[in-house]
Amino acid sequence: MSLLVVGSIAFDTLETPSDRVEEILGGSASYFSAVASFFGPVQVVAVVGKDFDNGLLDFIKEKGVDFRGVYVEEGKTFRWGGKYHEDINQRETVFTELNVFENFKPKIPEEFKKSSYTFLANIDPDLQDEVLNQVENPDFIVMDTMNYWINNKRESMIKVLKKVNGLILNDSEARELSEEYNLIKAAKIISQMGPGMIIIKKGEHGAFLYAEDKFFFIPAYPLDEIIDPTGAGDSFAGGFMGYIAEVGSLNFSEFQKGMVFGTIVASFCCERFGLERFKNLQKNELDKRAEDFLNMIKL
């Protein structure tokens, strides 16, 4: 079934302990759609500047992603600079140039409005709300967010939270949103704010699901080497939502399987800079790793 994502397309400049890349394709919508397209059709709403070369999206387009909701505006494309330290869980933002993203008003094309599954990537909660005002009764709406919105647009966030079915966020975001350090308690508190399904990601320590009053814990896929974790969270969301949209079934057991795929695609994401690893990744490699992973977590 169709899956809509509203998020960012960006140029990222990334520095890790061993390497540095400049102005490579990034952004939540890029990662999410590249990954979710392994499972079915994806529709993207985002904005780029006049400086953006649409050819950069070709390899994603070929995987069945519809970019008709990507608007080209006067000005420059969103740029982000990040730096990672030896503890790859620790990321530092070097710079953020919003550029055209600053005035982004997501307009959902008519042909996207009936998408059954909607993912609101990390954007201003007021904009997430505007998306929800345009889509026509999706079966399942999941949102992401970031500390900045939690701290600066708390009321707007809380308003959107009431309208979504699920929230995928990381540990520090969960702590700030719930105002509770313990993540188990945090998940329960956030669930009271609206979303029936919460996934809290803990980077290299895996993730957990809270839904239907039950918990499910999953470790990260073990990697010998992490080249670049940028986009791993958006990839996780893409794998999760892609799988859920594919099976078209909303229950705890499917959420669990979605998390397995989320975990696997996040691991592939970390193996190369940016979206590089997804350029030639085959679905059977993904399935093979999922199988290996299941053997590492089952008793």
Next chain:
Amino acid sequence: MSLLVVGSIAFDTLETPSDRVEEILGGSASYFSAVASFFGPVQVVAVVGKDFDNGLLDFIKEKGVDFRGVYVEEGKTFRWGGKYHEDINQRETVFTELNVFENFKPKIPEEFKKSSYTFLANIDPDLQDEVLNQVENPDFIVMDTMNYWINNKRESMIKVLKKVNGLILNDSEARELSEEYNLIKAAKIISQMGPGMIIIKKGEHGAFLYAEDKFFFIPAYPLDEIIDPTGAGDSFAGGFMGYIAEVGSLNFSEFQKGMVFGTIVASFCCERFGLERFKNLQKNELDKRAEDFLNMIKL
């Protein structure tokens, strides 16, 4: 089958963000034996000072633990002071008073020498080696260690590592021992040093097993509240070794189940200060939580 542990008995002074306790029973051998006794008989070798009240061990003794290897020496009992911060994974040693532990020369009583399972808790690797020179061909020897020995007695450690079957250590210890930050690589490197079974503990992020060229990952049991994590690692080892000694079978599948019990007892340990939670804990509570936990990690 019989299980021997050589380690410490101590008085701990502990401070957490919410509370403080002084001179309560602690030490690796106390935690290990209190927990392992849920599964079968345990024999303890340790040392205490003249100031130690043997009555403190009564509740463990009643669970079938043989303390005939605990020697009383002139001087004071080992004392340790620790402080925890909000991120309960972060521990600070406030003081260490070795006292009688400083001259500890483990002497294994005749009746303990034929134990089939031996756990060398965190003591000087030269002493661990002396224990191995006294025991008579145990089926399975597992050791623990700490950063201090890795850094200050590296050669002795490496000598002992060649003689043991398993090593249980935490993430920072694994990194220092292997001189490798990535824990997956670290496990493989350490395995080359001798032990065929490696368990790396990651505190609230769970633990993983590397043996028979395979990995197994397990999260921590989720707790709403962590009162005091002191002894959780020794409890984990006690649950693991207790289970293995009970089933008397050494293979990957049993190691996995041992880790489930290790995880569960570590969670109980954290619910109260010191050994308090083990005073009235029943085996059926332990089994019940293990069952709940399996439901949280299985797909």
